[in-house]
Amino acid sequence: MSENHDSPSNPHLNDMSTLDKPDSNSTKLGSPSTLASGDNDAPTTLIEVARTAGVSPSTVSRILNGTAKVSDEKRQAVMDAIAKTNFAPNQMAQGLKKxxxxxxxxxxxxxxxxxxxxxxxxxxxxxxxxxxxxxxxxxxxxxxxxxxxxxxxxxxxxxxxxxxxxxxxxxxxxxxxxxxxxxxxxxxxxxxxxxxxxLDNEYGSWLAVRHLIELGHRRIAFITGPSNNCDAAERLTGYQRALQEADIPFDDKLVVEGDFHESSGMRAINHLFDTQQQFTAVCAANDLSAYGARLSLYRKGIRVPEDISLVGFDDLPGSSYTTPPLTTVKQPLYEIGRIATKALLNIINGEVVETSIPPLELVVRETTRRTR
The missing domain is CATH 3.40.50.2300 (Response regulator)
Incomplete structure (x- = not known):
């Protein structure tokens, strides 16, 4: 799922003159190196955490503020020491200091x-x-x-x-x-x-459609995403490219626009049957649309994959547990979140930013089979 570049202009966008003004009512907070623990005893200090972990206080401080480059074992030792001593960093005080x-x-x-x-x-x-x-x-x-x-x-x-x-x-x-x-x-x-x-959405869609073509399918329906969505457009292009490379004529009657939600997958299948289209496989632009398509096929008495094969795109956690488990294109969703966060923290801290996103891959499960 992706962005659309046709956003309306907003007069507030350029009015940012007050965003970075300091707050004159700010008050100083206590030192981040002497901070309250969870009970009524004397507060645990950063020095005590360092002593428990067997590292220097500066190492503890840098691990807490995200600037330390240390081994996983040393970082874990500090985290264990923090848990053991009930050390509770005052993030507001640390933030104001930095x-x-x-x-x-x-x-x-x-x-x-x-x-x-x-x-x-x-x-x-x-x-x-x-x-x-x-x-x-x-x-x-x-x-x-x-x-x-x-x-x-x-x-x-x-x-x-x-x-x-x-x-x-x-x-x-x-x-x-x-x-x-x-x-x-x-x-x-x-x-x-x-x-x-x-990510290379065109390539991912091409992978899914090529898989169906290799199983002998020639009449492949495609459920798109919204027409104004970049990812949806790229996935449609991948579908068309796979057909072209296999010398399969493109039939626009087999393409039905969806909106990336389950209900649009149901409507797409209903439309294909209402217009009496002949097809042996369905490629959906995302997993949610595939879920809706699967339900509509089930209600029509159509077996998946015995009668019609089905492929999604995303590999959401639930796709392993559909009936039957869904063949789909895996997006590294978890990795995207992790990599984006680390990249942002590196930019904030003035460090070198390196991003390497895992490629899309086809995950073959049980909703596709060779056409009869």
Whole structure:
């Protein structure tokens, strides 16, 4: 799922003159090296944590603020010492000392979607041990709402923003990055303060359709995503390329537009049957659409894969447990969240940013078989 570059202009986008003004009412907090434990005893100090872990106090401090480059064993020793001593770092005090809020903002499009849920797991795991907390907001696939949510995060002085897909333009992302670093998925941008990376959706769709062609299918229906969605357009192109390479004529009657939700998968199958299309396989632009298609086929008494083969795209956690388990193209959703988070923290800390996203791959399960 990806961004749409046709966002409406917003007069508030350029009114950012107050975002970075310091708060004159700020008050000084206590030293982060002497902090309260969970009970009424004397507060545990950073020095005690260091002594328990067998490392220097500066190493503990750097691990807490996410700037330490240490072995996994040393980091784990510090985490164990923190748990043992009930050490509770005052992140606000640490942040003020470094001029940081120790929070990052995350903009998702649909908090209830398993697509974003898996990515957020990767974000959460990448933040462990860094001292950073996250603030999650939703843009609901609406460009104007995304802009307002990003402005809200900037007003709350987050240190950086992760934009998981979306419909605002690259230009808007670059403008916002002048105030805080931004890492965004589904984009191809690269500046000092803005980084985007995207997967090869065309290749992933090509993999799925080629798999069906290799099983002997020639009449392959395709359920797209929204027409104004970049990922959806690229996946349709992959479908068309696979057909062309196999000398299979493209039939636009076999292509039905969906919206990446289960209900659109059901409607697509109903439309194909209502218009009396002949097909032996269905390729859906995402797993949720495939789930809906599977239900519609079931209600029509069509067996999967005995009568019709079915392929999805995403490899959501639930795809291993559908009946039968879904053949799909695996997106490294967890890894995307983890890598995006580490890249953002590196930008915030002025470190070298390296991103290497695992490639898409076909996961063959039980919804595809050779055509009879």
């Amino acid at each position: 001029g940081k809020s120790m929070t990052i903002g995350i903009v998702v499009q649909d908090i209830s979607s398993p697509f974003f849920d898996e990515t957020l797991h990767g974000v959460d795991d990448a933040l462990k041990g860094t001292g950073y907390a996250s603030v999650i907001v939703s843009g609901h696939w609406n460009a104007a709402e995304e802009i307002e949510r990003i402005r809200l995060l900037l007003a709350r002085k987050v240190d950086g923003i992760i934009l998981l897909s979306g419909r605002i333009t690259d230009e808007s992302v670059l403008q916002f990055s002048q105030h805080r670093p931004i890492v965004s998925t589904g984009r191809d941008i690269h500046t000092d303060k803005a980084l985007g990376f995207k």
